[in-house]
Each structure stands twice: as structure tokens, then as C-alpha cells.
Amino acid sequence: MTGPALSSTATLRETMGSYYRSLGDADTAPVAWCSSVGPAELLRALGYRVFFPENHAAMLGAARTANRVMPIAHAQGYSQDICSYLTSDIGAYLAGETPLKAYGLTSVPRADVLVFNTNQCRDVRDWFEWYGRQWDVPVIGVRSPRSIDTVTDDDVEGVARQIEALVPTLEAVSGARLDGARLAQVVAISRECSHLWGACLGTAAARPAPFTFFDGTIQMGPAVVLRGMEEACAYYRSLLAELEERVRTRVAAVRGESLRLYWDGMPLWGRLRALATNFAEFGTAVVASTYCNSWIFPDLDADDPIRSMARASLNLFIARSEEPKEQYIERMVRQFDVDGIVFHDCRTCPNNSNTRYAMPQRLSKRLGIPSLVLDGDVNDLRCYSDEQGRTNIEGFVEQLADTRASRRGA
Ligand code: SF4
Numbered sequence: 001m002t003g004p005a006l007s008s009t010a011t012l013r014e015t016m017g018s019y020y021r022s023l024g025d026a027d028t029a030p031v032a033w034c035s036s037v038g039p040a041e042l043l044r045a046l047g048y049r050v051f052f053p054e055n056h057a058a059m060l061g062a063a064r065t066a067n068r069v070m071p072i073a074h075a076q077g078y079s080q081d082i083c084s085y086l087t088s089d090i091g092a093y094l095a096g097e098t099p100l101k102a103y104g105l106t107s108v109p110r111a112d113v114l115v116f117n118t119n120q121c122r123d124v125r126d127w128f129e130w131y132g133r134q135w136d137v138p139v140i141g142v143r144s145p146r147s148i149d150t151v152t153d154d155d156v157e158g159v160a161r162q163i164e165a166l167v168p169t170l171e172a173v174s175g176a177r178l179d180g181a182r183l184a185q186v187v188a189i190s191r192e193c194s195h196l197w198g199a200c201l202g203t204a205a206a207r208p209a210p211f212t213f214f215d216g217t218i219q220m221g222p223a224v225v226l227r228g229m230e231e232a233c234a235y236y237r238s239l240l241a242e243l244e245e246r247v248r249t250r251v252a253a254v255r256g257e258s259l260r261l262y263w264d265g266m267p268l269w270g271r272l273r274a275l276a277t278n279f280a281e282f283g284t285a286v287v288a289s290t291y292c293n294s295w296i297f298p299d300l301d302a303d304d305p306i307r308s309m310a311r312a313s314l315n316l317f318i319a320r321s322e323e324p325k326e327q328y329i330e331r332m333v334r335q336f337d338v339d340g341i342v343f344h345d346c347r348t349c350p351n352n353s354n355t356r357y358a359m360p361q362r363l364s365k366r367l368g369i370p371s372l373v374l375d376g377d378v379n380d381l382r383c384y385s386d387e388q389g390r391t392n393i394e395g396f397v398e399q400l401a402d403t404r405a406s407r408r409g410a
Helices: 009-024 040-045 051-062 066-075 086-094 101-105 123-135 152-175 180-205 212-219 221-225 230-249 268-283 305-314 322-336 359-367 386-409
Strands: 031-034 049-052 113-117 139-142 259-264 284-289 338-345 370-375
Touching: 009 049, 009 101, 009 212, 009 230, 031 040, 040 049, 040 152, 040 180, 040 305, 051 066, 051 086, 051 101, 051 123, 051 180, 051 221, 051 268, 066 086, 066 268, 066 284, 086 123, 113 123, 113 152, 123 139, 139 152, 152 305, 180 212, 180 221, 180 230, 180 284, 180 305, 180 322, 212 268, 212 284, 221 230, 259 322, 259 386, 268 284, 268 386, 284 322, 305 359, 338 359, 338 386, 359 370, 370 386
Parallel strands: 031 049, 031 113, 113 139, 259 284, 259 338, 338 370
Antiparallel strands: none
């Protein structure tokens, strides 16, 4: 069974609600759309209201609106096999639907400029270009190297130069000049937010874990949409205090926690609660994930804002090759002392599915722990079977218990 809800969640709702409402009064400020790990700090320093369409798409998935609206984008020629965030979001726009109506907006905020970084995938660029054509506004971005073995100084210089090259267009659209001191200040706040969010996630190394991956996917909202804003830091200070108190008093996110897992890959937004319940029923806590950790940016440095933003974007897990990814997961497995790894094979996101080139097999062998591959999708629920998922989880938990017993016996 799952444990008590986090009391910080009420403040989280207020923090996120106030961010969404601020997008509705954006007449007073230019609006920039930004991919989730794009150069948000630069946009904030230039006075933009920043909108993250991936967050919007995740809301469509969590509200289970996605499957109703995706066919509209498919009919426009966007394949069922490409990113279901993209097809959900464009489909919802064409259908005149948005979960932001709950915050007084009638539509997604109209962009004055759209800014992508392809460090995660090409889809964000295609997605933004659709809106760029729709509204006849500039679409600019950073074309990043991917599948990187080692991030070199040349890689960093190349991306830093691309970030600098965004500035003239961003200044022209906003009518503001970039102030270096302001950019340094925003990067410092972003770094502080990243540090606090990392500390929150780190509390789950305790036994029992005070919160799980499923809680983390909700709690990460401010780290995604309020990066570079003091509100995000304020929220994570209060969340961290609650989590540390839970650790001190041994309040468990999963009652009777007996097994611990690591999650790799995207969440299944429309099935978060069902999956949290499935794992908890078996006394299993999913205590850490690549996904939630992806908004920790230790490279950010206020003394070298643009180059540090470039380095942070290149060091992102999703942009790396198999070996650094495996080393990263190995560190997580040891830090959080997990019994097994769940890999989500997200049908429409090969970019964030690490199941297709034998990583689960290699890691199981290297670390001596079992892994489970769950077939599903970030938003397209046709790709996930509740019955099959539950059966797979049950079988996996039995296997983990046996593996642990034999390790202890040995
Ligand atoms: S990383 Fe995956 S889910 Fe995210 S925008 Fe790219 S294809 Fe879509």
C-alpha cells in the first residue's frame, strides 16, 4: 500500500497554478516556447514568459485526453509512430482543447518565438516548426551532438556559440538587450533549484524511502517550468524539509517497503497512479529514476553562464552514448541500493528508451540484478496493457525476492 500523501503537494498546486495563470496574462511580456532542457535561463534573462510544451503534453497524457486528440495530428500527416507528446499537443491545439482552461487560459499561450535544443530528439524541432508556420513566428535553436561518449571542450564551445547566436533574434523579438549580470543571476537561481531538487531526490536513498519515482514525476513540475525562478527554489526548500522529516521519523512512501527499484525511461502519464499502486501492492518502492534526475544540472555556473549552460545540455543523460549511460545507472543502482531495474520501452520515444540495443541485458549481467522491460508509451495508452503490465510486475517481484534470497544464502 502507498503511504500518506506529501503535505507539500498543496503548495505545489499553488506554485504550478500561479505559473500557469501567469502565462494567461502574458500581454505584458513576450512569450517564448522552450524545449524542456533548452536554454530557458537565456529566455528568462531577456524577460520572456517561458512555456514548455512538453509539460503541456504531459498534462494531456495525465488527464487521458491524449488518445482522443492524437488522431487529429495523425490526419495532418504526423505518424502514429512519432513522439506522442507532439501528436497529443498539436491534436489538442487543433481541437481547441487544453488543460490550461482550469487556470483561465483558452488556449496554449501564443509564442513570439520558439526555441528548441535537439540534445533530446529531433521531434521537438519538428513540433516547434509546426507552430512557427501556424503563427508565422521565428523558430530558432541549438542543434546538439547526440550519443556522446565524452563531452569535450570543442563540443562545449560549439554549443556555446550556437546559444550565443540565438541572442540577436531573441533581443529583436523581446526588444530588450541581454544583460550579462542578469543572466548570471538567473543561472545562479537555476543552479540552486537544481541542487535543491537533487537533494529532494537524494532523500529516497533512505530506507524506507520517503517518496517514490511516481511522486517525483509530479513534484518535479517547478524544476521543469520554473527553472531560473526563485519560486522553484522556495518550493524545493519546503519539500526538502518535509522529506528530511519523513526520513527522520521513518515515514514510508510504500508501507512495508521490502524491495527497491530503479526506473529508466519516460513515465506513462496516463497510468502513474495505477503503476504506483501495482508496485506498492507488492511492497516494492521505485526509489529513483533517470527521468526525474534529468533536471539536475550540476554544470551550471554563474561565473561562466553560457558555456556552463552548453556543458549542462551536453552532459544530459539522453544525449550520451550507451557506456556513459550504463555507468550513470550503475552509480544510481549503488547509491539507492536497488534490487532491480525497470526499463520502460516507450513506443513513440526511441530517444528515451534504452531497451533496444541490449542495455537491460548488459546491466543485469554487470550489476548482478534483474531487469524488467515494460512495453508502453508516454501518452499513447493503446501501447500499454494494464493486465499484462500487472502480470509482468508480479512475476518480476517474485524473481527479485528469489534473487535476493539466493544472494543472502550465498
Ligand atoms: S524526448 Fe521523446 S517524448 Fe520527449 S519530445 Fe522527444 S520524442 Fe517526444
